[in-house]
Amino acid sequence: MIFSLEALVLSKEKIGEIDLLVELLTPKGKIWSIAKGAQKSRRRFVNLLEEFNFIKAHLRKTSKGKFLILEKADLKFLPExxxxxxxxxxxxxxxxxxxxxxxxxxxxxxxxxxxxxxxxxxxxxxxxxxxxxxxxxxxxxxxxxxxxxxxxxxxxxxxxxxxxxxxxxxxxxxxxxxxxxxxxxxxxxxxxxxxxxxxxxxxxxxxxxxxxxxxxxxxxxxxxxxxxxxxxxxxxxxxxxxxxxxxxx
Ligand SMILES: [Zn+2]
CATH class of the missing domain: 1.20.1440.120 (Recombination protein O, C-terminal domain)
Structure with missing residues (x-):
């Protein structure tokens, strides 16, 4: 199931060779999510996952993992x-x-x-x-x-x-x-x-x-x-x- 939340990107960390672990502050609390392939293919997230960006995060729950999967993000506000x-x-x-x-x-x-x-x-x-x-x-x-x-x-x-x-x-x-x-x-x-x-x-x-x-x-x-x-x-x-x-x- 995919759900969407407005979120502030607080931090990101590399996990393994290809994924990113992204810390999001949302109206529902703090969420750790995994952006699959975000290290390798920049296309999907472009520069959306930079610190202090506000995004619309489209997240998916998985049955086993403790982290949510960040499927997609839309930029809401870029702090230039x-x-x-x-x-x-x-x-x-x-x-x-x-x-x-x-x-x-x-x-x-x-x-x-x-x-x-x-x-x-x-x-x-x-x-x-x-x-x-x-x-x-x-x-x-x-x-x-x-x-x-x-x-x-x-x-x-x-x-x-x-x-x-x-x-x-x-x-x-x-x-x-x-x-x-x-x-x-x-x-x-x-x-x-x-x-x-x-x-x-x-x-x-x-x-x-x-x-x-x-x-x-x-x-x-x-x-x-x-x-x-x-x-x-x-x-x-x-x-x-x-x-x-x-x-x-
Ligand atoms: Zn007193």
Whole structure:
């Protein structure tokens, strides 16, 4: 039986002499599929199976194999400027590596469309430094590890003036609950973190926040640091592309 799904190509690997193993992110979750003969005959898949392409994947289930067979693919969206712009490419590679390493228990259509919208906007727009923390916070949210940024994680109180942050506890803590793991957090940084984790893919809004932050270098650095620390704490795997990304930010 053949069925079709929209998919983002996350990675591909040679298997044997002729086939390719292709990792696809789809609205139904992550799928590993085999593109038969894709190493030898390029005709069937042309350059369809390049990383970060969106394709319509026509897949077939087999009775014995654990992988699906990728019978055919149609190109839906080719990220041209992402491939040609070094900063965009590094950023999207970072995103791709995280998506590839992460397991999503509650994977949903929403999550897939978020990634799709985000890549389409990155393709059209200039790179913003806020894209990194935005992506990190949203991914934590989709994975069920969203930091609590509104109420004290320990007592539930909603602090009004003094905010402390504890990565270890998973969010903000109030004055009463703070301890050795917490650090003071200024309200501007918190406000932006809250905005990033709640908003959808909206480049105009991101550009505006980024503009406001131009003169607030400390707040900007703080936001970058906090979201990365949360990501590394809750998704503790090595991210190889991070070092390249940091050189371009
Ligand atoms: Zn508290």
């Amino acid at each position: 400027s992402i491939r040609n712009d070094y900063r965009k490419y590094i950023l999207v590679s970072y995103m791709g590596e995280i998506l590839s390493k992460i397991g999503f228990p509650g994977l949903s259509v929403d999550y897939f469309s978020f990634i799709k919208n985000l890549l389409k906007e990155i393709e059209k727009n200039e790179v913003l430094f806020l894209l990194k923390p935005f992506f990190e916070l949203k991914i934590l949210k989709f994975s069920g590890w969203a930091p609590e940024l509104f109420h004290c994680v320990k007592c539930g109180y909603k602090p009004k003036k003094l905010f402390y942050l504890s990565i270890y506890e998973g969010g903000i803590v109030c004055f009463k609950c703070k301890n050795g793991d917490s650090e003071i957090l200024d309200f501007k940084a918190l406000e932006i973190l809250r905005e990033l984790i709640s908003m959808s893919v909206d480049f105009k809004k991101l550009q505006k926040i980024e503009g406001d932050l131009k003169k607030m270098i400390n707040v900007r650095e703080k936001i970058l640091k906090i979201s990365e620390r949360f990501l590394k704490f809750f998704l503790p795997f090595e991210i190889n592309s991070l070092k390249f990304l940091k050189e371009t930010i």
